[in-house]
Amino acid sequence: MDQLDRTLLELLQEDGRMTVSELSKRLALSRPSVSERLLRLQERGVITGFGARVSPAAVGRNIQLIIQISELKVAPHEFEKRIVLDADVLECHRVTGTVSYVIKAAVTGMDALSTLVERLLPYGNVNTSVILSSPVINRHVLPQE
Incomplete structure (x- = not known):
């Protein structure tokens, strides 16, 4: 390159x-x-696609949050089959360490947040953090020189 x-x-x-x-x-x-x-x-898989970036708040999803799932109660593939179908989930990452998954989600309000947490509880311990601000988003990714 x-x-x-x-x-x-x-x-x-x-x-x-x-x-x-x-x-x-x-x-x-x-x-x-x-x-x-x-x-x-x-x-070569360097460019994986093209798309529009949509503001969650502009489409009524005013609360963005990070969810950590630990002590998974089901097999990872079972959890992943379920989580890909959840429209509130923007990103889901299987990670190392004491947490099994880190999820970024966007919901319309506190009732929707509560409902999302209730949907996730059967799969493991759920820890949520509401995003207050995002000083770095969509950083450009370039190869190391």
Whole structure:
């Protein structure tokens, strides 16, 4: 991966809707060269997809939280089959240490938070933390030089 690929990744992470023509101008490369680089980065799994970032609060999910599940009472694959179906769950990570899973969720209010916790209780010990602020979100990911 060269400096042009790094710059291409940075530009796309700033604005995923940037056209190939705009990328071409910013990188001083032909459109076919940019398209080829994009395809190569996708084929190598560096770029895994394109999408819009949606503000949970703007769509009525005013409470975001981190949930830790420890002392899992079911097999991990059983828990994972269930958690992927929960629309309140934004992210779920199986982790090392005393906690089995770390989940990021967004709910509409305290009643929805309570309901989510009740849904998770059969799977293990549940510890919730409401997110007050997020000083770092969606940081650009670039390869180490």
